[in-house]
Amino acid sequence: MKIYLMVAAVGALAACQPVVPDSAAGVGNPGRGVGFNTTTATAVPAAPGVSSQPLGGTAPATTSSANGSFDPDLLAASLDEDERAAAANSGREVVNASPSNPAPAAVSNPGISDENDFDAVAARQTIASDKARIAENRAQYEVVQPTALPSRSDAGGPNVVEYALQTRHPRGTKIHPRLGFGGQSKMARNCAVYTNDDEAQTDFLARGGPKRDRKGLDPDGDGYACGWDPTPYRRAAAN
Structure with missing residues (x-):
């Protein structure tokens, strides 16, 4: 009786143990194993020239010929309809790298000058x-x-270039007498209305300068209004 009870207990314990899946189960075997894709076969990458065989599935068409070289026809046969359409729409023929490939043909570009090509020029x-x-x-x-x-023409008024070439004395040399007080302050005030010193000198000459200075533009009497400098014009004429 005790032996019978021990055998029954061992059988019950064995029935409670989890089933260990087969190491090959679950790969290419739908409905078996845990943690494996039970609907899609997994292909094992193969070396070039060796067909790829998924575990538990059907081997795809090989892309290598009998001698182990790449065969584009076999590759095209192994592609599905969408992949063939994508390859056909690329607009370029697939070129596989190989030492036996012929050298690419040189295409002449008419936009590039051949003046450095002696044969082309001599021809x-x-x-x-x-x-x-x-x-x-x-x-x-x-x-x-x-x-x-x-x-x-003299219709345009005095010419500062001509005046610069007619004179020889530097700035600050008193040539003409001047009367009045506050000459510097008056000059600063009246010279501010001109955009540049050439404009001031032209107006100064037009108003009777250099002998007369009605607006006080030349208080030191050198004949140059508002600090106008004839030197650049003299240098340009000398060169």
């Missing part, structure tokens, strides 16, 4: 043609003879 130009081209260019030369400069 279309000779010493005689160069001589004829030089003679043609010389025949088109046109020599323009210089003409006299037009005379300046």
